[in-house]
Amino acid sequence: MTRSHYFVLQHDFPIAFYPDKNQLVIDSEEIHLEPLQSRLLSYFIEKHGQVVSVQQIAVDVWQRTQVSDNLVRQVISLLRSQLQDKSRPYRIIQTIPKQGYLFDIEIIQPSVETTPVAEVSLPATKEVVAKSKKKTIGLITSAVFAFGLIAILAWKSDVPTHDTVVIAAHQSDVIPVYIHDITLDSANDYKMSESVYNYLFYGLNSATNLSGYHFSQLSKQGKQSVANNGVELKSWLKKKGDDYTLSVLIQNNRQPNQSQKVEKSFRQDNFFNAVGDVILEIKAIIAPASSEYGVASHRVTSIDSYDDWSVISEGISLFYQGKGGQPFEDIALQLAIIRHQGRDNYLVNALLSYSESLAYLQNHKQEDREQSLQFAKQAFEMNPRCDIANLTLGLALVINQHANQAFPYLSYAAESTPSPISFYLLSAADKLSDNPKGSQYYYQRFTEVKKERNGQLFDLIDSL
Numbered sequence: 001m002t003r004s005h006y007f008v009l010q011h012d013f014p015i016a017f018y019p020d021k022n023q024l025v026i027d028s029e030e031i032h033l034e035p036l037q038s039r040l041l042s043y044f045i046e047k048h049g050q051v052v053s054v055q056q057i058a059v060d061v062w063q064r065t066q067v068s069d070n071l072v073r074q075v076i077s078l079l080r081s082q083l084q085d086k087s088r089p090y091r092i093i094q095t096i097p098k099q100g101y102l103f104d105i106e107i108i109q110p111s112v113e114t115t116p117v118a119e120v121s122l123p124a125t126k127e128v129v130a131k132s133k134k135k136t137i138g139l140i141t142s143a144v145f146a147f148g149l150i151a152i153l154a155w156k157s158d159v160p161t162h163d164t165v166v167i168a169a170h171q172s173d174v175i176p177v178y179i180h181d182i183t184l185d186s187a188n189d190y191k192m193s194e195s196v197y198n199y200l201f202y203g204l205n206s207a208t209n210l211s212g213y214h215f216s217q218l219s220k221q222g223k224q225s226v227a228n229n230g231v232e233l234k235s236w237l238k239k240k241g242d243d244y245t246l247s248v249l250i251q252n253n254r255q256p257n258q259s260q261k262v263e264k265s266f267r268q269d270n271f272f273n274a275v276g277d278v279i280l281e282i283k284a285i286i287a288p289a290s291s292e293y294g295v296a297s298h299r300v301t302s303i304d305s306y307d308d309w310s311v312i313s314e315g316i317s318l319f320y321q322g323k324g325g326q327p328f329e330d331i332a333l334q335l336a337i338i339r340h341q342g343r344d345n346y347l348v349n350a351l352l353s354y355s356e357s358l359a360y361l362q363n364h365k366q367e368d369r370e371q372s373l374q375f376a377k378q379a380f381e382m383n384p385r386c387d388i389a390n391l392t393l394g395l396a397l398v399i400n401q402h403a404n405q406a407f408p409y410l411s412y413a414a415e416s417t418p419s420p421i422s423f424y425l426l427s428a429a430d431k432l433s434d435n436p437k438g439s440q441y442y443y444q445r446f447t448e449v450k451k452e453r454n455g456q457l458f459d460l461i462d463s464l
Helices: 035-046 054-062 069-082 163-168 190-205 220-228 268-286 306-320 325-340 346-363 366-382 387-399 407-416 420-432 436-449
Strands: 007-010 014-018 023-026 029-032 093-096 100-103 106-108 175-179 210-214 231-240 243-252 260-266
Touching: 035 054, 035 069, 035 100, 035 366, 054 069, 054 100, 069 093, 069 407, 175 190, 190 210, 190 231, 190 243, 190 268, 190 306, 243 268, 260 268, 268 306, 306 325, 306 346, 306 420, 325 346, 346 366, 346 387, 366 387, 387 407, 387 420, 407 420, 420 436
Parallel strands: 175 210, 175 231
Antiparallel strands: 007 014, 007 106, 014 023, 023 029, 093 100, 231 243, 243 260
16 A cells, blocks of 8 residues: 655664654554654654754744743653653664754655555544534533543653743743733724734734733733833724724833834724734834745734634633633534634634533543544644644643643643643643642642633633
């Protein structure tokens, strides 16, 4: 049977690696790699014979410079385990003291027509068909995590103490941008405000040299540090008839003389162009040395329908609140229709993965669990830097009993975009991994940023 291109790594035993399948074959045994591991191994093959630093790996594999050294080492450790690179010193992925890592074993790339005799064929992956049936999601009960949150990789001792440390750890070429909730006038159009805020957030995070944070989700210490770090965005939205006016104050706390105001009027039918122009202006003000500004620079996804975006935006807001029940059920049905009609993207797939995870945790159906992982992997492959894609993939891996692979995704999300849901999932995972120190640490971080009065994460909290 003809398979897609692959590599043979010549070790003490041949290792076949299929990048398109995220798969290794060692001594006739098929070994599944999670997307990050597969991307990392492909990267090492590309950099064959070169010493690469931890920072370089973070930039090239994660496409973010603020990924912690510890997280990169965690994924390398997981990959070594899958490659059965057990000898010391390591021989496949070598550690070069004070420099980085070296991948220097012999690599053979056979022709695509060649099929290793030892290989066992896998059936073609069946495309997941979006469900249109209604699911009863309901509140997640106390049994939620007992069905999947097991064997999470324990948190190492060098975790940061609070998010001010995470901010300080950023590379100098990445500018943190703290985005405040949008202030409304008397019209109180919350849905449009939500749509604008989420488009600003993901549009700015599409730049590799900017890192957006939800100001409302920072801890007290984190908010205090903002006075001396990065840029704050304070926005106002006014409505008159069918017209909206968005005003954004760009407050540069490092260089106050560079603070500016951007203002743009728009209607629903030109939402993407108008708000996108605001994003481009903000980028040009914050990082004027960056090049290649254009329409594609602000495109969060390929979405060009405001109706689609308003559904996705509402789903994003419910996700950050850890909502289940009827509100998210209604959104999930609309997301399934969007995907079924061929307008899927990384946010749609990630939110559908969350919906499937909730359904599995409520009803314990194998089909829901499998589809949760399928949607999450598709979302991650489309945009590996998206915090929701990483969080939903981490959750899906946990409920699919691959919990030891979930930690890098959950940790990356907590590092790149601190939020109550990221800290809560890490806390619950560590608790069920018999790591009380890590669980206590993350629960403390969660309590620093949650909003009791708004019922933040109530559905997930109820699961404990």
